[in-house]
Structures are given as C-alpha cells and as structure tokens.
Amino acid sequence: MPIMAKTRITALIILLLGVGVGFFVYKSEMASRTKSPDKAASGFLETHPFKLGLDLSGGTHLVYQADVSKVDSTEINNSMNSLKDVIERRVNIFGVSEPSIQIQDGGFSNQGEHRLIVDLPGVTDVSKAIEMIGQTPMLDFRTENPDKNVKKEATVDAKGNATIDINSQYVATDLTGRFLDKATLEFNQTTGEPVVGLQFNPEGSALFEKITKENIGKSVAIFLDGQPISIPTVNEAITGGKAQISGNFKAQEAKLLVGRLNSGALPVPITLVSTQTIGPSLGEQATSAGVKAAIIGFLLIALFLIVWYRLPGLIAVIALSIYVSLMLAIFKLLPVTLTAAGIAGFIISIGIAVDANVLIFERIKEELRAGSIISEAIHNGFKRAWLSVRDSNTSSIITAIILFWFGTTLIQGFALVFLIGVLVSMISAIFITRIFLYTLNINKRNKFTNFLFGSGFSNASHQK
Numbered sequence: 001m002p003i004m005a006k007t008r009i010t011a012l013i014i015l016l017l018g019v020g021v022g023f024f025v026y027k028s029e030m031a032s033r034t035k036s037p038d039k040a041a042s043g044f045l046e047t048h049p050f051k052l053g054l055d056l057s058g059g060t061h062l063v064y065q066a067d068v069s070k071v072d073s074t075e076i077n078n079s080m081n082s083l084k085d086v087i088e089r090r091v092n093i094f095g096v097s098e099p100s101i102q103i104q105d106g107g108f109s110n111q112g113e114h115r116l117i118v119d120l121p122g123v124t125d126v127s128k129a130i131e132m133i134g135q136t137p138m139l140d141f142r143t144e145n146p147d148k149n150v151k152k153e154a155t156v157d158a159k160g161n162a163t164i165d166i167n168s169q170y171v172a173t174d175l176t177g178r179f180l181d182k183a184t185l186e187f188n189q190t191t192g193e194p195v196v197g198l199q200f201n202p203e204g205s206a207l208f209e210k211i212t213k214e215n216i217g218k219s220v221a222i223f224l225d226g227q228p229i230s231i232p233t234v235n236e237a238i239t240g241g242k243a244q245i246s247g248n249f250k251a252q253e254a255k256l257l258v259g260r261l262n263s264g265a266l267p268v269p270i271t272l273v274s275t276q277t278i279g280p281s282l283g284e285q286a287t288s289a290g291v292k293a294a295i296i297g298f299l300l301i302a303l304f305l306i307v308w309y310r311l312p313g314l315i316a317v318i319a320l321s322i323y324v325s326l327m328l329a330i331f332k333l334l335p336v337t338l339t340a341a342g343i344a345g346f347i348i349s350i351g352i353a354v355d356a357n358v359l360i361f362e363r364i365k366e367e368l369r370a371g372s373i374i375s376e377a378i379h380n381g382f383k384r385a386w387l388s389v390r391d392s393n394t395s396s397i398i399t400a401i402i403l404f405w406f407g408t409t410l411i412q413g414f415a416l417v418f419l420i421g422v423l424v425s426m427i428s429a430i431f432i433t434r435i436f437l438y439t440l441n442i443n444k445r446n447k448f449t450n451f452l453f454g455s456g457f458s459n460a461s462h463q464k
Helices: 003-034 075-092 126-134 148-154 202-214 251-263 280-333 340-369 374-406 409-438 446-453
Strands: 059-064 100-104 114-121 138-143 169-177 180-187 196-202 220-222 226-229 242-245 270-278
Touching: 003 251, 003 280, 003 409, 059 126, 075 100, 075 114, 114 180, 126 270, 148 409, 169 220, 169 242, 180 251, 196 202, 220 242, 226 242, 242 446, 251 374, 280 340, 280 409, 280 446, 374 409
Parallel strands: none
Antiparallel strands: 059 114, 059 270, 100 114, 138 169, 138 220, 180 196, 196 242, 220 226
C-alpha cells in the first residue's frame, strides 16, 4: 500500500476516534445527569460523570488541627496517614459522594501545625458534617507512672474534698486506636454485663503483649477520649492481641462504642479550627462561568487560527477539537477532580496547544517563502519546529510538576490538569496536525495554494 494511502487511512482513523471520544463524553454526561437519584448507577456511561470539586458542586470545607505533640517525630507521618484513613472510613459510612481528605504537613517536628483538610461535596449542613467526623473516639492504653511521688499529688476543692488526678497516675504507651483491627460486642460469662472486645492487628498485638509482659501485677489503663474507662490489673502476659473494655456499660452504650471504634478510633486527637460552606447555587454559577469561559476561549482561538493561518489553521482547529475530546474523556476515566482552578489550567493548556501549532506553521511559511514545494515545506517545517516545541513543553511540564509537588490542594488541581493538558497537546500538535497536513499531498504552487498556506495579510509567495 502506498505511503500516502496509509497516511490518509491513519488520518481517517484519528478523525473517527476523535468523533467517537466526543460522543462518549456527551453520552456519558447525559446518562449521569438523567439517572434517577434513588437508582444506583449500573451502566458504564452512568458511572463516568465529571467529578467536580467542592467549589463547583457546593458542600462543606472543614479544617482540623491534629495534636501530634505526644507522637514521636518518626511516627508523625504514619499517624497522620492513619488519621486520614480513619476519617475516610467514617465519612464513607454516611454515603458522602466523592469526599476529598488531604493532609497539610507541618514538617518533621511534632510541634508544627499538622492539619487535615476535609471536603464534603453535597453536604451543606455544617453541624451534620462536624457530627460525622467529631464523634469518632480517641483510644489509647497507658501504664502506671513509674514516678511514685506523683501519686501523692491531689487537688482539693472548696469543700475540702481531695481528688487525685487520674491522668497523672499513668503514662502513654505506643498502643493507640490506630492499631485496632476490630471491636465486638461481648457479654461477661459470669455477670452477663456487656463488654467491648478488642482485636489488634499484628503490630498492635506485639505491642500489647510487650506492655502486658512488662507490667505483670500492675494496672494498665484504657483511656477513651482522654478519660479512663477501664483499669484492669495484668495477671500474665496476653498474647493474640485481644483485650476487653468493661466500663459498666449498658447494652446500647456498648453497641454504640463498638460502632464508633469500628468506624475508626483516632490515632491522634483533632480540633476543628475552620469551617466553610459553599451553597449549590454558588457551585452551579462557578461551573457555568468556567464552561462558558472555556467555550468562548476555544471559539476565539479557532477563529484566529482559521483567519490567520487559513487551511493549516482549519486543520489545527480539527486537531484541537480532538484534543478537547481526549482531555474531557481523561477527566471522566481517571477520574480527575475538576475545580475552578482546574478549568483555568485546562483553558491555558489549549493555549499551549495553539502555541505549538503557531511555531510549526511559521516554520512552514518560512520554507514556502524559500521556494520549497508544499509537501516538502510541511515536512521541513515540522522538523525545524520540533526542538522549540519540545523545549517549551518540557519547561511547562517541569513547572506543572513543581506546582503539584509543593502546592496546596487548590494549586495541585490546577497543576494536574495543566500537566495532562500539556502532554496531550504535544500529541495533538506534533502527531495529529502533522498527519492531517500530510494527507493533503499538495505539490504544485499557484495563487490558490499560496493563499491557502499564507498567513495574515500575505500569501505564501516565493521570496525574490
């Protein structure tokens, strides 16, 4: 098969692929919008809607500060990741759609501010959102304070009653709720009282065995939310990672505690420091404005390309349309969370794609002015423009990676969309536009072809 025939078949396949991808984007969005709210999504199209960020869909933004002052600096990262996992499980129990939970690192010191950013799309009731997260208990095990003098300290109230501070009698251990595998509701075989059974994971089991082995004949206190709920005496080392909480519970209280522990016992205490609510109407306005800006930007760019670069400009618009379809499909299939900043990154990436086409067309125009035939000018033009396109896109990719690595959640959304856009735009400019131009196979130069491949107010005439 001749090379030109293969090139035209390739161009046709690319065109059909672009149309197919665009059709998928349209149908999947229509399917996800018309799906009944009380009906679970089952079809492939219905399960691939655009994933919108909090600023576009509306919802609640919560900022929690984690108290890691008592956590060893080498364990801060593990504790914060465990905290994130616990909050995710807690939120998922309530069926919140697409929650976003991010860690804001306070550095390697346990004195820095370590925060947890929780975005709950669709949840505009702040009190409900706080209740979802704030009711998760903080569980930890403590051993007797080796300093015997501490036991003599007591607080005397106005009536002369002396109260010993129970917290001063015990010191924290490494065994906390993050090592908990599961909690179960059990009943004491002798008294029939409800108790809460604990099963630790392998790491927690080893810690529990070590603690009980080192404290035989002493008490080990179980603290929940900073308050002692059970202070049993250790008779022997306990293997297997099983423990019991017997706090004179009622059956309903024990059942509630089991549910709270299974949904996640917090590895470190957290304090709510900031709340923000974005209403659905504000989210819809932001979405509408972002889409409108993208459409207007695309149309203006398409008009500029066609008017200024004529036939190559028209082909660039077709390649740009395929680029937009590919980007929207990637947003759905990955999926990428779209925010207002992300939409801005997408619009800028369209400009990057056009920038590559402009470089290529200017090199083609220089070749035509030097007297080359059109097919040869296209080949040499792409070859000469490649280094400039490669270098400019490489610098954009490096910038996007740095923004994503060091930026906050808002900046990361922009950087991710921009990075994907730059990578796809390189394919669009170098491969798709090139294939379409090659299919023209125009060799003869005349006034008409010089006009089609001219730019601005001049034609592609040979320089004298």
